[in-house]
Amino acid sequence: MTDHASDTIDFMRWKWAYFAFSLLILVPGVISLVAYKLQLAIDFTGGTLLEIHFQQALDNSHIRDVAKSLRLELSSIQPSGENTYLLRLKPITAEQNEELKKALGSNVEEKRFETVGPVVGKELTQKALAAVGIASIAIVVYIAWAFRHVPKPYSSWKFGISAVAALLHDVFVVLGVFSLLGHFYHVEIDALFVTAMLTVIGFSVHDTIVVFDRVRENLPKMADKSFTEVVNFSLTETLVRSLNTSMTVILTLTALLLFGGEPIRWFIVALLVGITSGTYSSIFNAAPLLVLWESHAKKH
Amino acid sequence: MRQIVFILIICVLAGIVVMPATLKLGSYALYRPRVDFSLGSKRVFRDLELKLGLDLQGGTHLVYQADMANIPAGNIDEAIQATRDNLERRINLLGVAEPVIQTSQAGSQHRLIVELPGAKDINTALTTIGQTAQLDFREPKTASATSAADLPAGRQDFTATGLTGRDLKIAQVKFDNGKAVVGLDFTPEGARKFADLTTKNIGKTVAIFLDNQIISAPTVQTAITDGAAVITGNFTIEAAKQLALLLNAGALPVPIKIVEQRNVGATLGQESINKSILAASVGMAVVWLFMLANYGIKGLLADVALGMYLLLSIAVVKLIPITLTLAGIAGLVLSIGMAVDANILIFERIKEELRWGRPLSAALELGFHRAWNSIRDSNISSLITAGILFWFGSGSVRGFALTLIVGIGVSLFTSITITRTLLRLIYDRSRL
Numbered sequence: 001m002t003d004h005a006s007d008t009i010d011f012m013r014w015k016w017a018y019f020a021f022s023l024l025i026l027v028p029g030v031i032s033l034v035a036y037k038l039q040l041a042i043d044f045t046g047g048t049l050l051e052i053h054f055q056q057a058l059d060n061s062h063i064r065d066v067a068k069s070l071r072l073e074l075s076s077i078q079p080s081g082e083n084t085y086l087l088r089l090k091p092i093t094a095e096q097n098e099e100l101k102k103a104l105g106s107n108v109e110e111k112r113f114e115t116v117g118p119v120v121g122k123e124l125t126q127k128a129l130a131a132v133g134i135a136s137i138a139i140v141v142y143i144a145w146a147f148r149h150v151p152k153p154y155s156s157w158k159f160g161i162s163a164v165a166a167l168l169h170d171v172f173v174v175l176g177v178f179s180l181l182g183h184f185y186h187v188e189i190d191a192l193f194v195t196a197m198l199t200v201i202g203f204s205v206h207d208t209i210v211v212f213d214r215v216r217e218n219l220p221k222m223a224d225k226s227f228t229e230v231v232n233f234s235l236t237e238t239l240v241r242s243l244n245t246s247m248t249v250i251l252t253l254t255a256l257l258l259f260g261g262e263p264i265r266w267f268i269v270a271l272l273v274g275i276t277s278g279t280y281s282s283i284f285n286a287a288p289l290l291v292l293w294e295s296h297a298k299k300h
Numbered sequence: 301m302r303q304i305v306f307i308l309i310i311c312v313l314a315g316i317v318v319m320p321a322t323l324k325l326g327s328y329a330l331y332r333p334r335v336d337f338s339l340g341s342k343r344v345f346r347d348l349e350l351k352l353g354l355d356l357q358g359g360t361h362l363v364y365q366a367d368m369a370n371i372p373a374g375n376i377d378e379a380i381q382a383t384r385d386n387l388e389r390r391i392n393l394l395g396v397a398e399p400v401i402q403t404s405q406a407g408s409q410h411r412l413i414v415e416l417p418g419a420k421d422i423n424t425a426l427t428t429i430g431q432t433a434q435l436d437f438r439e440p441k442t443a444s445a446t447s448a449a450d451l452p453a454g455r456q457d458f459t460a461t462g463l464t465g466r467d468l469k470i471a472q473v474k475f476d477n478g479k480a481v482v483g484l485d486f487t488p489e490g491a492r493k494f495a496d497l498t499t500k501n502i503g504k505t506v507a508i509f510l511d512n513q514i515i516s517a518p519t520v521q522t523a524i525t526d527g528a529a530v531i532t533g534n535f536t537i538e539a540a541k542q543l544a545l546l547l548n549a550g551a552l553p554v555p556i557k558i559v560e561q562r563n564v565g566a567t568l569g570q571e572s573i574n575k576s577i578l579a580a581s582v583g584m585a586v587v588w589l590f591m592l593a594n595y596g597i598k599g600l601l602a603d604v605a606l607g608m609y610l611l612l613s614i615a616v617v618k619l620i621p622i623t624l625t626l627a628g629i630a631g632l633v634l635s636i637g638m639a640v641d642a643n644i645l646i647f648e649r650i651k652e653e654l655r656w657g658r659p660l661s662a663a664l665e666l667g668f669h670r671a672w673n674s675i676r677d678s679n680i681s682s683l684i685t686a687g688i689l690f691w692f693g694s695g696s697v698r699g700f701a702l703t704l705i706v707g708i709g710v711s712l713f714t715s716i717t718i719t720r721t722l723l724r725l726i727y728d729r730s731r732l
Contacts, residue, residue, distance in 0.1 A: 051568075094426045094561065111568045117559035120363065123406055131692035138684050146677045192627055195689060195697045199634070199704070202685035206638075206678040210645065213674040241648045244594060248587050248644075249637030255583035256633055261572040263355065264626050271634070 009236045011283070012228045012291055018284035022169060025277075029176010032183060038175070039182030041190035044125050046118030047075075048089040050097065051111040052104070057083055066103045072096060078186065080262070084111065091115050128194040132171070135198055139205050140164050147212065151219050154227075158293050159216075163208040166278075166286035170204045171197060173277040174270055181266075192267040200274025203249070207242060207282035214238050215290075227294045231287050239283070246279040303721045311608060314615035317348055335619075348618050352417075353625035353699060356573050358566030359417040364430060364556040366410040371554060380410050382553045387412060389549040390429050412556060418566060431511065432555045433546040435465035438507045439497060458507045463493040464551075471547035473540045474530065480540035482531040482547070491527025499523040510543075576629045583633050584610065587640055595647050601722045602643040602715070609639045609714040616706050628699035635707025638682065642715035645671040664727060668720055675716070679708055 042049050060077050063085065067074040073090040080086040092100070092115065101108045143160035150156045174197060181187035214234035222230050250272065257268045316332065323330040335346040354361050364387075371379045380403050391399045391414070400415040414429075438458035467490025474483040486494055497506060501520045508516040508531055516531045535543070588606065591599035613632055617624060650667030658666060686708065689701035 093558070109565065109567075110563065111565040113561065113563035115558070115561040117365075119365075119409075120560050127692050131688050135685050135688045138688065139681055142681060142684060143677075146680075191693065191697050192700075195627065195693065195700050198685050198689050198692075199700075202682040205681040205685075206641075209678040209681060210674045213677060217670075217673075237652065238648075241644050244590075244644045244648075245637070245641040248590055248640045249634070251586045251590060252583035252633050252636050255586060256576075256579045256630060259575055259579035259582055260630070261575040261626060263568075263572060264630055267627065267630065271630075 007236070008229075008233045009239070011232050011235045012288060015284075015288035015291065018288055022281070022285060026169070026172055026176060029179060030172060032179040033172075033176055036179055036183040038179050039186060039188045041188035041193075042088070042114060042116045042121065043190040044121045044128075046091055046116050046121040048087075048092045048097075048116075049112065049114040050087040050089065050100070051080060051084065051113075052087070052101065053081070053084045053109040053111055054105065055083065055107040058085070058104075063087065063104065067100065070096070070099055070103060072100060076186070091117060124191060128191075131194065131198060132201070135201050136164055136167065139167065139201070143205070143209065143212070146209075147216055150216050153297075154219065154294060155297075158290060158297075159212050162286050162290040162293065163205055163212065165289055166208050166281035167201050167204045169281045169285050170200055170274050170277040174200060174274045177273050178266075178270065181269075187266055189266075192264065193270055196267050196270035196274065199271060200278060203275050204278035204281060207246070207278050208286045210241065211235060211238050211282050211287055212290075215287075228291050231291050235283060235287055242279060242283060246275065249275055303717070304725065307608075307718055307721060311611065314608075314611045317615040317618050318611055321349070346619060346621060349621075350614075350618055351621050351623040352569075352573070353623045353628065354415055354417060354562070354569075355564050355626045356569045356624065357417055358564050358569040359415065360426070360564075361560075361562040362414040362416070362426065362558060363560035364412040364414065365559045366412060367555045367557070368410055376410065379553045380412070383556065384412055386549055386552050387414060387429065390545065391416065393545045393549055394429070411559070426558070426561070428542045428546060430556055430558055431546060432552045433465070433549070434509075434511050434551040435468070435547055436509050437461050437463040437494070437497060438509055439501050440504055440506070458509075461493065461497050461506075463490060463497060465547060466490075466550075467493060468547055469527075471544040473537070473544050476530065476532060479532070480535045480537045481533075482535070482540050482544050484529045484531065484547070486527040486529070488527070491525070494527060494529060495523060495525040498525075515543075572626050576626060576633075580629065580633050584636060587636055591640060591643070595643075597726070598647050598650075598723070601719055601726070602640065602647070604722060605643065605714040605718045606636065606639055608718055609636070609711055612714060613703075613706055613710045616710060617703065620702075620706075622702050622706065623699060624703070625699035627697065628703040631700040631703035632707055635704060635711055638679070638708060639711030639715050641678075642671075642675045642711065643719055645674055646716075646719070660727065664723055668716065672716075675712070679712060682708055 063077055064074060067087075067089070072092055074087060075090070076086075076088045078086040078088075094113075094115075097110075097113055101110060140157075140160040140163070143163050144156045147156035147159045150159065178187060178189055178193070182189070211234060214237055215231055218230050218234050222233065225233075253268055253272045253275070257265065257272065260268060319330070319332050321332050323332075332348055334348060335344060337344055366380055366383060368376055368379070384401055384403055388399065388401050391401070396416045398417055400413075400417075402413045404411045404413055439461050441457055441459045467486050469485045469487045469490070471485075472483045474481050498520050502523060503520065505517050505519050507514050508518075516533045518532065531543070533539075584606070588603045591602045591606075593599070595602065613635070616622075617628075617632075622628065646667050649671040650663050653663035653666045653670075654660070683705065686701050686704045690698055690705070693701060
């Protein structure tokens with residue numbers, strides 16, 4: 001352990017570039033979030049989703065006319081496969097669904113019928129927000145506790161809060177991407193999306209902890225070095241692991257994306273975007289943030 | 301050595317749990333055992349079948365909201381339980397196999413969650429399931445005789461007689477001149493009430509109400525004392541069957557209405573199963589190759605551990621048992637990544653220790669020892685989020701959270717205990 005410096009990569013030299021890159025990704029997403037918001041699925045808004053398969057191709061306007069004649073409020077029709085369509089409506093009952101299918105023709109196969117009442121949707125929204133909030137707080141507290149032995153004068157709370165800053169970065173990257181996807185490709189976010197979000201949070205912190213853990217371990221060993229040098233050294237040490245782990249996760253997710261079923265496609269996309277962002281943010285956001293904060297504190 | 305035996309035993313047990321119900325080996329066949337024993341007064345029974353969620357086998361998921369407005373606060377739990385039992389009776393009468401009926405509470409709202417696997421074309425039956433089905437017989441209000449000619453139409457013209465669905469022994473579909481009717485047999489108590497009612501009202505119209513709607517208003521010809529009555533309406537055979545079913549199951553103690561419904565066609569479910577098996581296999585194979593390419597012989601050991609991870613986690617899923625959903629499979633596949641992560645952390649650490657000039661045996665032990673902090677801390681944070689997911693979610697979200705928790709737990713065991721044992725085994729041999 002004699003020559004720490006020789007093959008250490010000077011990560012911190014480019015810290016402003018990392019932040020700039022993050023902003024480059026974040027800003028369009030956040031603008032989209034403000035301007036277009038998110039396309040919320042019936043899980044949140046309440047409504048009906050009907051996926052039906054026909055023997056032959058059907059005209060959208062025909063489906064619209066049929067729905068209109070039954071006085072059903074059809075909000076969108078989307079092809080979801082060969083002669084298969086995804087209809088979105090204001091909540092309808094099972095009988096109305098039967099009527100609709102009967103009116104559309106005899107050889108209609110129902111693949112999916114989902115109806116969510118508005119009250120249930122509202123509850124899910126509240127629960128989802130609460131879950132993300134509680135997860136963030138629980139993680140700050142856990143990290144502050146896990147890193148309580150960080151040598152003075154460094155503060156374990158700064159570790160925790162830097163980790164959560166990286167986590168929020170990932171959350172907003174995913175939200176931004178899905179806001180854009182929603183606007184341009186009508187991708188909706190549903191209960192599974194919230195699940196993906198929380199999983200991303202878990203992974204992001206997972207990565208950050210591995211880096212921070214190494215910083216904690218190296219601090220007493222490298223007492224003569226500056227905090228920046230310790231972080232650089234720790235990042236160099238953990239880089240291969242971070243990349244390898246993310247590679248395996250990204251490989252399995254890609255397999256799920258390519259070969260897995262349609263129903264979880266966007267769930268997997270959310271995980272892929274989030275976990276890629278999580279790998280980036282633990283190295284290029286969480287650690288530089290900690291360095292900035294600690295060196296700022298030292299000056300005072 | 302003890303550890304190797306321990307691991308082998310666990311793997312054999314897991315293999316038995318995971319194997320298909322019957323396994324043909326040439327002319328021999330192996331049968332998977334069942335778990336069935338008693339712990340004190342609690343019976344533990346597992347048939348060790350893989351339980352598939354509705355999104356994988358097709359079916360209907362329903363959420364009913366119970367209207368508790370007329371139930372005194374102290375009786376709510378009892379009322380919701382009675383409603384649940386009643387729904388179960390109705391669904392069993394419908395002939396749906398293995399329904400799952402749960403109660404849930406959200407704030408002050410009481411709900412019943414009904415899962416009907418593989419059910420096809422039961423949409424029309426659904427409205428029936430949710431009907432309160434309060435049957436009662438009423439007689440004309442006024443003393444002035446009402447003749448059949450001016451049939452009273454409004455419900456205000458009738459008054460309750462005390463003869464209700466509770467007095468019913470059995471309801472059956474019968475045929476009267478080729479038309480479907482519902483035949484009623486009363487209990488002795490009901491028969492007495494019905495005799496009173498018919499004796500009192502000869503020549504008058506009495507009304508049969510279902511949930512405050514007149515479904516039949518026959519004119520009494522003679523007093524009926526044998527406790528048998530018939531409801532004639534313009535029933536189709538199907539409608540008559542459903543009415544008989546409802547009457548046999550009894551009225552719901554509280555009115556309920558549908559607030560959520562999800563149907564998944566069986567074909568979509570089968571497609572999803574095939575696709576996720578393919579995706580999981582490809583994902584697994586790629587990770588296997590990746591580890592082998594990066595870590596050589598150690599990677600191979602990690603691959604063995606990964607195989608055991610798959611075996612053990614499916615065994616745990618079967619034993620608990622966890623209902624496997626599409627998202628749940630994604631959870632298991634995702635934790636392959638976590639399972640490998642622990643090994644990557646350890647192997648990288650071993651490399652470093654070697655670089656720092658430690659002898660191989662020390663580097664191996666230190667690698668496991670020093671990587672442990674990171675592995676523990678990072679997995680606890682994943683468990684925290686998985687736990688919150690479990691609390692937050694229902695249905696598929698909960699399935700995902702559960703398999704993720706199982707995945708994390710099992711992966712810790714396989715990637716640490718199993719890999720370490722295998723490593724020790726190999727490096728001890730090679731030194732000889």
